[in-house]
Amino acid sequence: MNARKLLTGGGAAGTAVRWGLLTAAVMALLLYVPTPYAAYEPGLAFYTKPLVRAARPDEPGAGAFMLTTVQMSYANAWKSIRSFWDGDIELVRKRDLFRGGSKAEFVERQTVMMRGSQTDAVEAAYMEAGIPYQIEPYAVVVSDAGAAGGALQTGDEIVFFGGRPITSLRELTLALGRGTVSGQAHVAVIRGGKKKEVSIKLSAGATADQQAIALGVRKLTELRRMLPGNAEDEVEIQSGEIGGPSAGLMFALQTLDELTEGDLTAGLRVAGTGTIDAGGKVGAIGGVAHKVVAAHRAGADVFLVPEQNEQEAIAKAAEIGTGMRVIGVGSLREAKRVLTEAGG
Template sequence: MSGTARRLGLVGLLAAAALWLLIAVPTPFVVYEPGLAAPLEPIVSVESGDEPGKGTFYLTTVKMSSVDNFWLAFRSAWSGDRELYRKKDVLGGQSMEEFAEKLRFAMQGSQTAAIEAAYRTAGVAYDIVPERLVVTDSRDPDAALRAGDIIWSADGDAVRSAAALAAALSDRQAGDSVVFSVERAGVRTQVKVRLAAGAGGEAEPEALAAALGGVGLTELRRIEPLQPGNKVTIAAEGIGGPSAGLMFALQIYDLLTDGDLTGGIKVAGTGTIDAEGKIGAVGGTAYKVAAAARAGAGLFLAPEANYDEAEAKARALGGAMKVIPVATLADAIRELEAQPGGPPAPESGGQTVTGRR
């Protein structure tokens, strides 16, 4: 074989190896990019609610997916609307399935908080029914309790709420072992946990998390209005995480009250919410602004902590979409009422009903 042929053969082998590396070798990355801007009218309903207005509320999402090969990684690195992250930094030792389960429970918690916040703001009386306690985060991938576990009992005492777990651990000290009955991936199993601290009978999430070695807990509740006509249904299958809370609450409040809170325009936004209506910061705000712009939104509501990022992205995209920072559900409602075409503010300023627990 001539030297030229050998060189050509070597080049061919190197090219094949490079192609294999680019296409066939999996990467340690995930990619974030703009996700959905989903209209909330078909997702949120109230049994005997007001008619939907002429405008539309949109929840916005971030799409996260595995980067299957290095060719896609290189393409993503050069895209202005995509960003690469290391899987281990995002997943924290969890599998993609465990991470998705964590986001699913976070979404359920955000829906409950949104319903309660909207009821409080609209003056709707309600009851709170605790249903189950879920592990939503675990700092240690080898911990006995894992993200997605549903806790049913502690040393034989039934657990359906944070208060019930606090009562079960009230006389336990750091170093004591507790056997938990949990549901994991649909299967009941028992795990033994050595307490890192005493809970002292406190039902606060921080005290319980410290006792269990830093796991995150979410109490899933059912919010029942005293008037059946105010019952809320949210059908958000396939969407995870807590960041749609603000937009859920706005859609619910709009259906519970007279008038069109949208002012006839497309209103998008993001932000976690708690039962008192406080809006919390979220991740991926720029991607959500991009998703809202693609949907033609005229207004974007952002948590105060995310306003600078949202405003900068909106300016970079051009267009006429306005970004408004909000700290509470009441702030968001006032801002919408102040927009051209918005409904007049209630003369009483609204009524807050905390519900019966």
């Protein structure tokens, strides 16, 4: 029997082939046809100790700190349908997520935010531990180029402006102030690990202290390093491909644990999330329900969460029936205190 007869015949074989082709077509539609959505789902929990390199690390304790992540992927039709009954899938429009830009720009924004968050985590830990330090700016990065898509791109590190080296926002302000902020300017940047020179049109009417506006981008970020008075107190955080600012609290706790005697974990497996500023204040994050699931799957005893996200996290913990304790905190000092109490 030839292929034509299989497709057109009225027998059982022809019917089976037609159903097979129909099934294949439906599966292809569900799995491979793109949708306008991205999907957030629970990610993984990572131990923070291997990511925080201290010059003089403290002895490992009985417990551990873990940061939690959210997994983001493009949603096919099947995942979009599953989201109606699967509470672990959260859909968001790509255009809202990427804010008019590309996925590559989104990743670059997340990377720059993580680099800034690491510095704030170390500074907050130094302040809490009473360790003297100095702040040294070392780079100015385009953290958000905006949707206009000019010569400068998200993630560009500005190294020269008008022939002058740039390592801080103050130096960029001075460079802009030396002439009228208008016309053309030559800028050297590091992009993708390589040096590149671009010519940009400065925005007319912008003042020297409006650096981002002058350069035609949405936001610039000054990256800094903390220089402790004693070299033995130096700490470096290497987050790998983890992006965004929401690991700040857990990095600060791990750094503080490395800088001080004793076991800050109180012998517990402590997962958590939350931004942190240089003064130790913990800020709200997105995707907290997914991170509760990630912490539960990793076997955490305690999940630390920003106060603003506490009720949502508690509700998700109750929904999945975890025995993990969810505790809201507003600062690094408060997180330290609740861990001491939890261990007692």
